[in-house]
Amino acid sequence: DIQMTQSPSSLSASVGDSVTITCRASRDINNFLNWYQQKLGRAPKVLIYAASTLQSGVPSRFSGSGSGTDFTLTISGLQPEDFATYYCQQSFSTPRTFGQGTKVEIK
Amino acid sequence: VQLQESGPGLVKPSETLSLTCTVSGASIDRGIYYWTWIRQSPGKGLETIGTIDYSGSTDYNPSLKSRVTISLDTSKNQFSLRLDSVTAADTAVYYCARDGWGDVSPVSWFDPWGQGTLVIVSS
Numbered sequence: 001d002i003q004m005t006q007s008p009s010s011l012s013a014s015v016g017d018s019v020t021i022t023c024r025a026s027r028d029i030n031n032f033l034n035w036y037q038q039k040l041g042r043a044p045k046v047l048i049y050a051a052s053t054l055q056s057g058v059p060s061r062f063s064g065s066g067s068g069t070d071f072t073l074t075i076s077g078l079q080p081e082d083f084a085t086y087y088c089q090q091s092f093s094t095p096r097t098f099g100q101g102t103k104v105e106i107k
Numbered sequence: 108v109q110l111q112e113s114g115p116g117l118v119k120p121s122e123t124l125s126l127t128c129t130v131s132g133a134s135i136d137r138g139i140y141y142w143t144w145i146r147q148s149p150g151k152g153l154e155t156i157g158t159i160d161y162s163g164s165t166d167y168n169p170s171l172k173s174r175v176t177i178s179l180d181t182s183k184n185q186f187s188l189r190l191d192s193v194t195a196a197d198t199a200v201y202y203c204a205r206d207g208w209g210d211v212s213p214v215s216w217f218d219p220w221g222q223g224t225l226v227i228v229s230s
Contacts, residue, residue, distance in 0.1 A: 001169070034216040043202055043220035044153070050214040087153060091215045095168040096143075096206065098153040 002026050002090050006099035012107040017078050021102045023071045023088035032092035035064055035073045038101075039084045047086075048073065078104070108132040110203050110221035117227050118197075124190040124226055128203030129183070136161045136181040141206035143217065144177060144188045148199035158206060159186055193228045200225050 003026035013019050023033065031051040036044035046055050048064040051071055061076045075082055083106050088099040114126035128142070135142055141158035148154075157167035159177045167175045176189040190197060201224050204217040 032214050034214070036217075043204075043223050044217070045220075046216050046218045049209070049216040050212045053212065055216075055218070089153075089217070091206070094158070094166050095155045096217075097155065100152050 001095055002029060002093060002097050004088055004090055004097050004099040006086075006088055006102050008102060009100065010103040010105060012105045013078055014107045015078055015080060017107075018074065018076045019078060019104060021073045021086055021088075021104075023066075023073070023099050025069045025071075025090055025092075028068050029090045029092035031067050032090055033064075033066065033071050034089045034091060035062075036087045036089060037082075037084045038087065044087060075104075080106075108205065108219055110205065110219055112201060112203050112221045112224040114224060114226070116225055117229065118193055119230050120194055120228055121192055124188070124193050124197060124228070126188045126201055126203075126224065126226070127185050128187070128221060129185050130205075131184070133205075134181075135179060135184055135186060139208070141166075141215070142177075142179070142186045143204045143206045145202045145204055145217070145220075146197075146199040147202065147223070148196075150196070151199075154199075156188065156190075156201075195228050198226065198228045 005024045033051045035048040038044040052064045085101045085103045109131045111129045118124045143158045144156040159165045174191045204220040208215045
């Protein structure tokens with residue numbers, strides 16, 4: 001299985017801040033990397049697919065980059081509704097695997 | 108497209124967990140999609156259990172393969188999960204989701220997801 005490692009596991013930030021979350025794959029996955037947002041009690045929702053393509057309807061303050069083994073998710077100008085847990089997920093091979101999550105909390 | 112999980116919320120240890128995902132807005136026997144079961148527990152995070160495609164071909168997570176069966180019921184537009192010999196470690200929120208592709212990308216992603224159903228394994 002491909003292991004996905006996210007950092008940090010949690011962070012505190014204020015409304016308006018920019019934050020960056022990192023995801024590292026245990027081997028080269030090209031750009032087969034997706035990012036999800038999960039709010040308490042809800043299913044994850046895809047934000048970005050193929051490492052950098054914004055899903056339809058997702059605000060442009062979300063952006064993704066990277067290729068190979070190292071990827072980042074950036075939120076530019078945190079909004080109150082962005083406080084949630086974020087997961088990366090690889091779709092290069094099965095079983096699809098997820099990072100352990102990064103919880104973004106209000107400072 | 109909407110997905111909805113259903114099934115018992117409580118299962119006894121050593122028994123079988125059975126869940127069904129009802130799909131609306133799309134036919135599960137058309138299109139190149141992987142209909143997927145995913146679970147989420149505090150201890151193991153998000154874990155893909157397995158997938159089934161439109162033809163009934165399955166792919167299971169090796170860590171669960173000996174206990175898992177995923178099946179398709181095209182007449183009801185449903186797919187189902189069966190997990191045998193459950194223990195407390197199988198307590199989790201279980202989601203069904205579609206793993207699919209966009210028009211131009213070779214990369215697939217999970218969308219949509221069901222709302223999730225909590226299954227507790229306890230006597």
